[in-house]
Structure formats: structure tokens, C-alpha cells
Amino acid sequence: MSLKNKSITGAFFNLSANGFAQVINFVVYAIMARILGVEEFGLVAICLMVVEFCNLFVTVGISQNLIQREKWDDQFASLSFWVLMGVSVAIAIFIFAIAVPVAWYTYSELAAQLIAALSIIPIANGFRLVHKARLERDFRNKALAAYDMAGVLAGGIVSVVTALQGFGAWAIIFGKVVQAVVSTVLTWVQSSFRPVWVTDRSDLPEIIVFAKPLIATSFVNFFSTKASNIVIAFFLGASTFAYASVARQGFSVINNLTFQPLNRIALAGLSRVETLRLNHAFSRITGMTALFVVPVYFGVGAVAHPFIELVFGEKWEPSAHLLSILALLAPTQVMAYYLPNLLISQGKPNQAFTLNMINLVVNLALPLMLVYWGLTAVVIGIVLSGYITLLMKFAVVKKHIGISLREAIANTWRFSLAGLVMYGAVLYSERTDLFGLSTIIAELAVLVAMGALIYSAILLVCFRKHTFTVLRELRVTPKMKPPEGKAKT
Known part of the structure; x- marks a missing residue:
């Protein structure tokens, strides 16, 4: 298959996965809106927005660099993986040190607990993104689309079932965490890349220089759409x-x-x-x-x-x-x-x-x-x-x-x-x-x-x-x- 056909096929599967995710998420959203009270539903939406912002620093920049590089280098990819893990842990610490106390004092104890639980998502993404980049470089978009859809479907089922069992706002949180974990595990298992410990940090400036403008742009986009x-x-x-x-x-x-x-x-x-x-x-x-x-x-x-x-x-x-x-x-x-x-x-x-x-x-x-x-x-x-x-x-x-x-x-x-x-x-x-x-x-x-x-x-x-x-x-x-x-x- 030519590079052009691989790109078109990959775009098709990406769009299909996106469409499937949108439909499933909308259905789950509607079910949750019916089951949950207005106050707790709004509280969850606010918590998700906070974690979405924190997640920007993980999902933007590093994986794009891996995809666009001329050749795949396991050493460079391993360094990128450990950088992502460091950023993920830093974000989790930030959530616990800043976001959780703010939520506690401005909203409620429940809001603080929900945000704390959601800190798992940036860490899961940190584990996944380099492996995802490897699959994308290999044009395994069909497999990636399947993993994304499996995560969305599993998370949606968990949210609906736990909501019906009376878990309230926690139902949405359980679903989001399951979605992230399932997609990460499937991507990790199917990727041929395995990170190793890297002592050579000479490629670190390239990673930072490439990621900075993309993070800045995503930062502005987030606040312009969420203002x-x-x-x-x-x-x-x-x-x-x-x-x-x-x-x-x-x-x-x-x-x-x-x-x-x-x-x-x-x-x-x-x-x-x-x-x-x-x-x-x-x-x-x-x-x-x-x-x-x-x-x-x-x-x-x-x-x-x-x-x-x-x-x-x-x-x-x-x-x-x-x-x-x-x-x-x-x-x-x-x-x-x-x-x-x-x-x-x-x-x-x-x-x-x-x-x-x-x-x-x-x-x-x-x-x-x-x-x-x-x-x-x-x-x-x-x-x-x-x-x-x-x-x-x-x-x-x-x-x-x-x-x-x-x-x-x-x-x-x-x-x-x-x-x-x-x-x-x-x-x-x-x-x-x-x-x-x-x-x-x-x-x-x-x-x-x-x-x-x-x-x-x-x-x-x-x-x-x-x-x-x-x-x-x-x-x-x-x-x-x-x-x-x-x-x-």
C-alpha cells in the first residue's frame, strides 16, 4: 500500500473512532444527566474541565515529535517516555497540592475527592502516548481506533452500571478512569516499543523546543474555548x-x-x-x-x-x-x-x-x-x-x-x-x-x-x-x- 493510501486509510479509521466515541459519549452523557442530580452533574463537569486542562501538558508536543521524525529511535523514544512520565507525575502532584484543596474550600469535599481520583487519567496518558506514536508511525490506525473504541465502550458501560447502582457522581469518574486504563493497556500490549532507562540526556533540548510552542497554542485554545x-x-x-x-x-x-x-x-x-x-x-x-x-x-x-x-x-x-x-x-x-x-x-x-x-x-x-x-x-x-x-x-x-x-x-x-x-x-x-x-x-x-x-x-x-x-x-x-x-x- 502506498504512503498516500496508508494516510487516507489512517484518517478514515481515526474519523470512524472519533465518530463512534462521540456517539457513545453523548449517549452516556444523556443517561448520566437523567440519573444524576443537577448539582452533582455540574460538579463532575467542572472537575473534568480541570483535569482536561492539566492533561494538556501530557498530550501535546512529545508524541507529535515522535510521529514526525524521519526515523524511529528507541533511545529517543525511551527518553520521551520518561519525560512524559515525569510530567504526568508532576501533574498528579499539582492536582493533589493545588486543585484538590481549592476544590475542597470553594465547592465541597466531594469535588476534591473527584478531582483526586481523576489524577489517574494524566498518568495513564503518559504511559500510552509513546506507544501510540509507534503504532501511528506503523500506520496501525485501525488497531488504534479499535483500542480507543474499546476504552470508550468499557468506560460508558461502567458509568451507566455504577450510576444505576447508586454511585452518583462517582459513576462518571469510574467510567473515565476505566476508559483511560483500558485504552492504555491495549495500546501498550500491541505496541512493539518497550522503554528502557536512558542516561544520555542530549536529546532533551529537542523534546522541549518542539513541545513548547504546541503546548502554548493548546493552552490558549483551551482557555479561548472554555472561557x-x-x-x-x-x-x-x-x-x-x-x-x-x-x-x-x-x-x-x-x-x-x-x-x-x-x-x-x-x-x-x-x-x-x-x-x-x-x-x-x-x-x-x-x-x-x-x-x-x-x-x-x-x-x-x-x-x-x-x-x-x-x-x-x-x-x-x-x-x-x-x-x-x-x-x-x-x-x-x-x-x-x-x-x-x-x-x-x-x-x-x-x-x-x-x-x-x-x-x-x-x-x-x-x-x-x-x-x-x-x-x-x-x-x-x-x-x-x-x-x-x-x-x-x-x-x-x-x-x-x-x-x-x-x-x-x-x-x-x-x-x-x-x-x-x-x-x-x-x-x-x-x-x-x-x-x-x-x-x-x-x-x-x-x-x-x-x-x-x-x-x-x-x-x-x-x-x-x-x-x-x-x-x-x-x-x-x-x-x-x-x-x-x-x-x-
Whole structure:
């Protein structure tokens, strides 16, 4: 198998594992939301966010270096392994010395215990990552995908079973720990690499130099995406944070199943596009994304109330209102999501980092300004942040590669308008109980069908030509036959 085919196959299995994990995690999340109380559910979500941040220092940098090196060196890999183990232990000590006492005094004894238990996860990742890098270099992505899926499935089963047995918040913690341990053990057993003790530290500077910028970027990305969550958790408490977490869960799954895979493909494609054709390539990507993603965003927001009640239960009704507001972010998500990779593909990583800093500052500032007025105000601030950062990001992009916000709007406004009309119509129908259906499932099915019909009708009646132009971009162009009399190259 060629290197190209190995890469494509590996990407397919990675995306499949990601999709499987997202579906399983969403199902487990929904079950846990029904079983656990609002307060303890929010408490667990906060604890997981803290450990996710600590985990950045383990999962970023070192394994990427091993994958991109020209040749595999067991000595270098062993040194990387021991560095990771040192970092993992340091993180565990930090969690016990700092995070646990803070959780004890700011939330509760239970919060401190949950965070302490979660410290196992960074250590498990430290054990796994070098072995995972070895498997990735050998293009054993199918096996890795299987190990990841086995971990997710085992963790999900443990969470659900222990929750049904009355373990409360601990059920989620048990599941997360089992997931990490199962994936680590399977990866370790199947990898051909075995670490040895290394006395030569001459490669240590290379490891540190490679990892530092990646950790810094991940650090900024984490806080830019979690800024509003941090504000809500700190100022409004665990219960309020739980409602916000449930509201954002649906969109998180949508992002992971749509934007993330498309973003990986976009980086590979845009990096091979000539500068003069970059604008056209970006237009194609945003147009195709808007066609399919915008109606999903607006549609979930429009049916938020029956959706939340059906999936998570009646006690999460306040989350439905928040979900409907968050749906208004759809146009900004489509236009802005690819911008960092657009800059990176053109050799401008510093400018891409600037976009992340814009996200961080605005996403933190607006929720902080509005937190006094409560959760709904903070969520409105999140939506406003999306539009403000959109303007600022395109100012940077236009300056460096010449693509403007006006061009992005030209590629997506038809789909955003159709989605917004659909959103308004479906939301009005749901709020006024237009169809008078007696069951939630029937109501949800009718509303989804209504939304799909409205969106499709608007595109076919008002924007038929542009819609079919975008759909034609999905076709695979056949290879051209060489002219007669000329040899194939």
C-alpha cells in the first residue's frame, strides 16, 4: 500500500473512532444527566474541565515529535517516555497540592475527592502516548481506533452500571478512569516499543523546543474555548454550570462530527492550493460547509425544548432556552472555523495564533461583563462574542492573505438566511404548539420534517442556481485521459 493510501486509510479509521466515541459519549452523557442530580452533574463537569486542562501538558508536543521524525529511535523514544512520565507525575502532584484543596474550600469535599481520583487519567496518558506514536508511525490506525473504541465502550458501560447502582457522581469518574486504563493497556500490549532507562540526556533540548510552542497554542485554545465555562463555574456555581453544559453538549457533538473532520481535510487541501486560487478554494469549503452545517445548528436550536426533554429529561428544561440562543452562532461558526488552518496552510502560524488570542480575550471579557445578570446574559454574550471576533479575525486574514469577510458572507449568506427563516418558523410552531401533538417523539419528528422541508424549499425556490453549484463541488472529477499520441506520465 502506498504512503498516500496508508494516510487516507489512517484518517478514515481515526474519523470512524472519533465518530463512534462521540456517539457513545453523548449517549452516556444523556443517561448520566437523567440519573444524576443537577448539582452533582455540574460538579463532575467542572472537575473534568480541570483535569482536561492539566492533561494538556501530557498530550501535546512529545508524541507529535515522535510521529514526525524521519526515523524511529528507541533511545529517543525511551527518553520521551520518561519525560512524559515525569510530567504526568508532576501533574498528579499539582492536582493533589493545588486543585484538590481549592476544590475542597470553594465547592465541597466531594469535588476534591473527584478531582483526586481523576489524577489517574494524566498518568495513564503518559504511559500510552509513546506507544501510540509507534503504532501511528506503523500506520496501525485501525488497531488504534479499535483500542480507543474499546476504552470508550468499557468506560460508558461502567458509568451507566455504577450510576444505576447508586454511585452518583462517582459513576462518571469510574467510567473515565476505566476508559483511560483500558485504552492504555491495549495500546501498550500491541505496541512493539518497550522503554528502557536512558542516561544520555542530549536529546532533551529537542523534546522541549518542539513541545513548547504546541503546548502554548493548546493552552490558549483551551482557555479561548472554555472561557465562558470558567466564568459560569466560578461565578454562578455548579448547578448553573450544569445547565450551560447540557445546552452546549449538542453543539459539541455537531462540531466534533462535522467541523473537526472537515478541518483536517481543509488543512491538507488548502496547503496545496496556489496563492492565486486560495480565495476560490476557501469559498468552496465554506459554501459546502454552510449548506449542510447551518441547518443542523439552527434546527437543533429550533427543536431545543422537545429535544432536551426527550434526551435529558424535564429537569433540564432551562438548558433548552440556552440552546435556542446558542443556535444563532451558526453563521459565525461556518465562516470563522477554517481561518486558523487557512493561515497555517500559507505558512503564517503566528497570525493563526493571533486569531486564538482574539478568541481568548473577547470570549473571556464579554461573559465577565454580563455575568452579573445571570446565565442567560452570559449565553447572549457568547453569541455576541462570536460576531465580534468574526470581524476582528477577518481583519487579520484580509491583511495577510487578502480574504475578506465580505467574500465569506457572499459564499454563505443564502444558507444562513434559509436556516434563519427555518429556525424562526419551527421555533414559533413549537412554542405555540401549532400541531397539538400528544407525544414528544411525534412532535419532534414533525418539527424536524417541517424544518427540512422549509430549508430545502427556500434553497430550491430562491437560491436554486447557487445551491446546485455548491452541490456540484462534491462530485469527484474523473481523471483526464492523455491526448492520443502522447505518452502517459
